[in-house]
């Protein structure tokens with residue numbers, strides 16, 4: 001058992017007020033959305049029915065929420081106990097990321113009051129990738145909070161309940177690996193049905209595997225990025241660098257496999273040449289893959305992996321790469337035909353910013369009030 | 380690594396292999412045209428662009444005219460219908476092809492021609508496959524793709540999926556719906572034919588059984604340009620005809636094969652790609668996406684095997700700790 005402690009300290013700092021302000025702006029805009037419809041606040045159109053609420057909040061948001069999944073995979077499934085100190089904060093970020101993705105879906109869908117139809121057996125459509133994604137994400141939000149609940153129970157000193165829970169926790173841990181495996185791959189499968197509307201550089205039957213691989217890698221990158229960032233921002237010692245360095249190795253084989261599969265598939269389908277013929281799209285494709293390459297190169301040597309700055313930037317590059325890959329697949333390389341354009345409106349962006357602010361506020365409240373982060377060892 | 384864990388990893392990798400084995404998965408049996416399927420044959424060569432079908436469609440489907448902002452400013456809102464394309468207020472749309480001085484009907488060079496956009500009522504519709512809550516359903520007998528607002532959650536995946544961008548969403552409504560042509564099923568229920576066919580003055584929009592319409596279409600593309608042909612009016616069953624001079628048809632029936640076929644078929648003298656119709660493969664995208672999805676989740680064997688392995692692994696790891 002690793003010692004965890006609440007950070008304590010003042011909650012209502014200046015940055016916190018700024019975040020609160022941003023969240024309130026988003027709140028006001030949301031009132032507008034619910035009173036006057038989605039068109040009143042977004043630039044969505046008949047050609048581009050999905051915008052940043054889906055692509056950032058849901059696709060990138062849940063991939064960033066894969067920390068809990070990726071670490072659980074290592075600790076519980078591959079029995080790498082040494083990563084256990086990272087589990088709790090990773091689970092917390094995942095719980096936030098997924099919960100807010102759920103909230104975003106609620107905001108984005110037009111007939112939200114009927115959302116529960118996704119869970120009614122006489123309505124569900126087993127052929128629909130969207131059904132699988134919705135049902136799995138819904139279930140996983142629940143599983144994540146159960147997985148994270150020992151932290152609350154510790155805080156409230158309900159040790160009896162915690163003991164009981166720990167007997168069945170393995171059930172939730174197993175589900176906590178199965179569900180993201182299913183829906184992170186299916187998030188990629190979503191675009192297969194878009195067929196010819198998605199550029200052949202991105203459209204492939206391998207989308208599910210490519211999305212799954214990048215989701216797991218993004219999970220590791222987020223854990224590294226967040227640990228280092230919060231250490232600096234919350235003025236904690238960089239104690240975790242060695243274990244983060246070790247963790248960063250996990251990204252390399254996954255990324256190499258990803259690139260091999262991606263380029264192999266392009267070659268197989270004879271689409272490799274498009275990279276240089278397709279102007280703007282080609283440029284996006286190249287930037288994306290360079291961002292995937294950076295962590296491989298930067299983390300190749302063991303010495304580099306011990307340097308917090310290198311770890312930080314390679315994790316950052318990985319996060320950007322995965323995010324751009326998702327943006328490209330769902331928006332940039334998606335072309336519904338002439339006459340349609342999409343760029344998010346100010347209100348749309350502000351609502352997303354508000355949601356991110358809520359996430360950061362929740363993070364601050366949690367680490368300050370609950371035993372999430374590893375206790376600082378005083379020597 | 381102990382022995383059990385190694386066995387477990389084997390299970391895990393078997394699961395991963397099944398999941399990854401996407402290229403070897405073949406799409407199952409797909410939907411085929413039902414014997415009683417009904418549809419529309421739109422012959423662009425005899426369409427005169429009068430938009431009677433558009434007006435009739437609006438009238439019989441309770442759709443308001445659309446107006447441009449300029450009109451609204453001048454206070455004559457709603458006098459002229461101004462929609463640019465299909466929209467949440469426009470279920471069908473006549474569009475104009477123009478080239479050069481646009482002097483000759485049905486000519487690619489210096490010519491003009493019309494094309495009518497509407498739901499294609501695909502034989503194997505992507506929108507139906509995409510909808511998570513079965514709000515879009517293809518009728519087993521008529522093949523009409525219908526919408527049920529009480530099921531719909533408004534996720535707009537159908538719009539992403541449809542290769543023709545047909546389903547439209549009411550972005551300006553607090554309580555929005557998806558809107559698309561349902562082949563005037565409310566009129567058909569009363570023994571009438573779709574409004575756009577009933578009120579077409581030339582027979583360019585022709586209603587009928589899809590098998591009969593296909594036969595008619597094949598007959599037309601073999602006609603000699605310049606000869607006279609008795610074009611059926613409104614509905615194939617009605618027997619009313621109107622003689623017209625035959626245009627130089629493109630030797631192709633759009634919709635016979637596209638994405639597994641459609642029940643709305645088009646003929647033209649102008650290449651279809653120039654009319655804004657997409658080039659699609661002969662199988663639906665739904666067949667690919669479902670093929671991969673059902674390949675991965677075949678009988679739920681892979682997920683259950685994976686879950687079994689995961690339960691075992693998680694149990695072994697947590698049994699001695701407090702989590």
Ligand code: SF4
Pocket residue numbers: 497498499500501504505506507524540541542543544545546559
């Ligand atoms: S044209 Fe689009 S909306 Fe109509 S049936 Fe086909 S996929 Fe569905």
Ligand code: SF4
Pocket residue numbers: 509510511512513514515530531532533534535536537538546557
């Ligand atoms: S918007 Fe409605 S009809 Fe379209 S896929 Fe979603 S639930 Fe189905």
Ligand code: SF4
Pocket residue numbers: 432435436437440470471497560561562563573574575576
């Ligand atoms: S069948 Fe009816 S709803 Fe569809 S385009 Fe024709 S008139 Fe409009």
